[in-house]
Amino acid sequence: MEKHYGINIWADNNFIIKNNTINVNHKRQPSLLKITQTLREQGHTGPLLLRFPHLIKKQISTLYTEFNRAREEFNYQGKFQAVFPLKVNQFSNFIQSLREVSKTYNYGLEAGSKAELIIAMTHTPLGAPITVNGFKDKEMISLCFMAASMGHNITITIEGLGELETIILVHQEDTNALIPKIGMRIRLHSSGIGIWAKSGGYTSKFGLTSTELLEAYDLLKKNDLLAQLWMVHFHIGSQMSEINPLKKALREAGNIYADLKNRGAYALSAINIGGGLAVEYGQYPHKKEINYTLAEFANDVVFLIKEIAKNKSIEEPDIFTESGRFIAASHAVLIAPVLELFSQDYQEKSLRLKEINPPLVKELNDLWQDLNRAKAREYLHDALDHMESLLTLFDLGYIDLEDRSNAEILVHLIIKKSILLLSDGSQELLKLQNKIQERYLVNFSAFQSLADFWGLKQHFPVMPIDKLNIKATNPSSLWDITCDSDGEIPFDETAPLYLHDVDIDNEEYFLAFFLTGAYQEVLGMKHNLFTHPTEVSITFDKLGDFKFSNLVEAQNTLEVLEDMDYKKKYLNQKLTSQIENASLISPNKKNELLKQLHIYLNENSYLKTVIATG
Ligand SMILES: *Cc1c(COP(=O)(O)O)cnc(C)c1O
Numbered sequence: 001m002e003k004h005y006g007i008n009i010w011a012d013n014n015f016i017i018k019n020n021t022i023n024v025n026h027k028r029q030p031s032l033l034k035i036t037q038t039l040r041e042q043g044h045t046g047p048l049l050l051r052f053p054h055l056i057k058k059q060i061s062t063l064y065t066e067f068n069r070a071r072e073e074f075n076y077q078g079k080f081q082a083v084f085p086l087k088v089n090q091f092s093n094f095i096q097s098l099r100e101v102s103k104t105y106n107y108g109l110e111a112g113s114k115a116e117l118i119i120a121m122t123h124t125p126l127g128a129p130i131t132v133n134g135f136k137d138k139e140m141i142s143l144c145f146m147a148a149s150m151g152h153n154i155t156i157t158i159e160g161l162g163e164l165e166t167i168i169l170v171h172q173e174d175t176n177a178l179i180p181k182i183g184m185r186i187r188l189h190s191s192g193i194g195i196w197a198k199s200g201g202y203t204s205k206f207g208l209t210s211t212e213l214l215e216a217y218d219l220l221k222k223n224d225l226l227a228q229l230w231m232v233h234f235h236i237g238s239q240m241s242e243i244n245p246l247k248k249a250l251r252e253a254g255n256i257y258a259d260l261k262n263r264g265a266y267a268l269s270a271i272n273i274g275g276g277l278a279v280e281y282g283q284y285p286h287k288k289e290i291n292y293t294l295a296e297f298a299n300d301v302v303f304l305i306k307e308i309a310k311n312k313s314i315e316e317p318d319i320f321t322e323s324g325r326f327i328a329a330s331h332a333v334l335i336a337p338v339l340e341l342f343s344q345d346y347q348e349k350s351l352r353l354k355e356i357n358p359p360l361v362k363e364l365n366d367l368w369q370d371l372n373r374a375k376a377r378e379y380l381h382d383a384l385d386h387m388e389s390l391l392t393l394f395d396l397g398y399i400d401l402e403d404r405s406n407a408e409i410l411v412h413l414i415i416k417k418s419i420l421l422l423s424d425g426s427q428e429l430l431k432l433q434n435k436i437q438e439r440y441l442v443n444f445s446a447f448q449s450l451a452d453f454w455g456l457k458q459h460f461p462v463m464p465i466d467k468l469n470i471k472a473t474n475p476s477s478l479w480d481i482t483c484d485s486d487g488e489i490p491f492d493e494t495a496p497l498y499l500h501d502v503d504i505d506n507e508e509y510f511l512a513f514f515l516t517g518a519y520q521e522v523l524g525m526k527h528n529l530f531t532h533p534t535e536v537s538i539t540f541d542k543l544g545d546f547k548f549s550n551l552v553e554a555q556n557t558l559e560v561l562e563d564m565d566y567k568k569k570y571l572n573q574k575l576t577s578q579i580e581n582a583s584l585i586s587p588n589k590k591n592e593l594l595k596q597l598h599i600y601l602n603e604n605s606y607l608k609t610v611i612a613t614g
C-alpha cells in the first residue's frame with residue numbers, strides 16, 4: 001500500500017497521522033478515533049458524518065487568496081468574485097457553516113432551482129452575488145425580480161432565448177420593478193474531459209449558440225435592457241482532470257465576451273468560468289486525478305483573459321467562479337464501523353483433517369507445513385494446481401465436503417503466507433491477492449453515502465482510523481449493508497486497499513471515507529431505506545479542544561417509513577394488535593415485546609451490534 005494510505009496525495013495536510021491514529025490537523029489535533037468514540041459514548045450508533053467548518057473556511061480563503069495573488073502578479077484590473085453552487089451541498093448545517101466562515105468575503109450563492117433560489121435569497125447577505133442558472137419558468141424568473149427588489153445582487157443566467165423572452169414579459173408586467181442583472185450562458189464548441197464532461201460542448205444541455213447570442217443581444221437592445229447584460233457564463237463540467245480544456249473554453253468565451261462588448265453590450269463586465277476545479281481523490285501516485293494546482297489554474301485564467309482583453313482593446317472584466325466541489329468536498333468525513341470480516345473461516349484452526357486424507361489434500365498439508373521463502377513460489381504454483389484438481393474431484397464425487405473445505409483452507413493459507421514471504425509486488429502476486437481478499441462488512445450504505453461511487457465509480461480515499469502503527473496486510477474489499485451487490489467496493493489490483501486483521505467480537509474497527517462533502521449527501525438515496533447518517537459539526541473552543549454542534553440524528557425507522565407515505569399510527573396499531581392478539585405469546589411477555597418494539601421503531605435503521613458469526 002502506498003505509505004499511510006496515500007495521505008500525502010489526497011489529504012492536503014487537513015489530516016495527519018500521529019502514532020497509531022489519523023488526526024485532524026487543527027488546533028489540538030484530535031484523532032478521528034477520539035471524536036468517534038466520544039460520539040458513540042453519547043449513544044450515536046451507525047455511521048457518522050463529521051463536518052469540519054474550518055475546512056470550508058480554508059477552501060474559500062485559498063480560492064480568494066490564489067486568485068487575488070494572480071491578479072496582483074499580472075496587474076489585473078478586474079475583480080475576483082465567487083459564488084457557491086448550491087447543488088453541490090444544500091444541507092442546512094453545511095450552508096450555515098459556509099455563511100459563518102465566509103463573512104469577510106463577499107461570497108455568494110448559485111441556485112439552479114426554485115428551492116435553491118429560496119435558500120440563496122435567505123442565506124446571502126445583501127450585496128453578495130446570487131447567480132441563477134438552469135432552466136427557469138416564469139415563476140422562477142418572477143422570484144428573481146422579487147430578489148432584486150429586496151436589494152439582492154442577483155444575476156439571471158439565460159440558458160435559452162425563451163428565458164429571455166420571459167424576462168422581458170415579467171419586466172413589461174411591472175416596468176417599475178427592479179430588474180435583475182442578466183448573464184448569458186454560452187454553448188461552447190470545446191468540451192471538458194472525464195466522467196463529468198457533459199456540461200460543455202455543442203451537445204450540452206445548456207447555453208446559447210453564436211446565432212442565439214446575437215439574437216439575444218438584439219432582443220435586449222430592442223427592449224432597452226442592455227444595461228442589465230453584465231455577465232458571460234460557461235461551465236465545462238466537474239472535476240476537470242487537466243487544465244487544457246478550460247484554456248480552450250476561456251479563449252472561446254473571452255472572444256465572445258469581447259465581441260459582444262465591442263458590438264455595444266456596454267454593461268458587460270464579468271466572465272463567469274463556472275466550476276470544474278478538481279479535487280484529488282487518488283490514494284496512489286499513478287491514480288492521481290489532477291495534473292494542475294490551484295495557483296496554475298488561477299494564473300491561466302487571469303493571464304488568458306488579460307490577453308484577450310488587450311488584443312480586443314476592452315477593459316479587463318471581473319472574473320467569477322462557481323467552484324463547488326473544491327469548496328465542499330474536504331469538509332465532510334464519513335466514519336463507518338466494520339461489523340464483520342468475511343473470510344476468517346480460512347484459518348488453520350478450522351481444518352478438519354482426517355486420519356487418512358486424499359493424496360492431494362495430504363500433499364497440500366505438506367506444502368503448508370514446509371512453506372518457506374525459498375520454496376514459496378514453487379509451492380504456491382503447486383497449491384493452485386492442486387486446488388483445480390481437487391475441485392474437479394469433488395464435482396465427480398471422489399472427495400467429500402470436508403476434504404474440499406480442507407483443501408480450500410490450505411490453499412488460502414499457502415497463498416497468504418507466500419505473498420507475505422515473497423512480497424515482491426509482482427503482477428502475479430497482486431492477482432492472487434484477489435483470491436485471498438478479506439471482505440469487510442461495513443455499517444453504511446454506499447448508495448446513501450457514496451452515490452458517485454455507485455453511479456460513476458468515483459473513488460473516495462478510505463482508511464482505518466486506528467492501528468496505523470501496525471502494517472495492514474489483508475487485501476480487502478468492502479461490503480455495505482444493503483442487500484444489493486452493487487454496494488461493494490471491490491478489491492482493485494491496480495490500487496489495492498490493505499486493512500488489518502481484527503477480531504471484531506473483541507475490538508472496534510472504523511473506516512473513514514474522506515472528501516465526501518461535495519454532491520454525495522444530496523445524491524444519496526434511500527436504497528433499502530437506509531437514511532442520511534447521523535451528522536455533526538466539529539468546531540474548536542478557545543483552548544483548542546473540539547466540540548460538537550448542529551447534531552442531527554439519522555431518521556428513525558418510523559420516520560423513514562413516514563417518508564414513504566406509510567402512516568405511523570397504522571404501523572404502530574397494527575404491530576401492537578398483532579402482539580396483543582398472538583395466542584402464542586404469554587401476557588407477561590407481551591408487555592416486554594411491546595416495549596422492545598417501541599425502542600426498535602424509534603432507532604435508526606443502521607445495524608446496532610456485531611452480527612453473530614454463523
Ligand atoms: C455544477 C455546477 C457548478 C459546480 O461545479 P463544480 O465542479 O462542483 O465546481 C458550477 N456552475 C454550474 C453552472 C454548475 O452546473
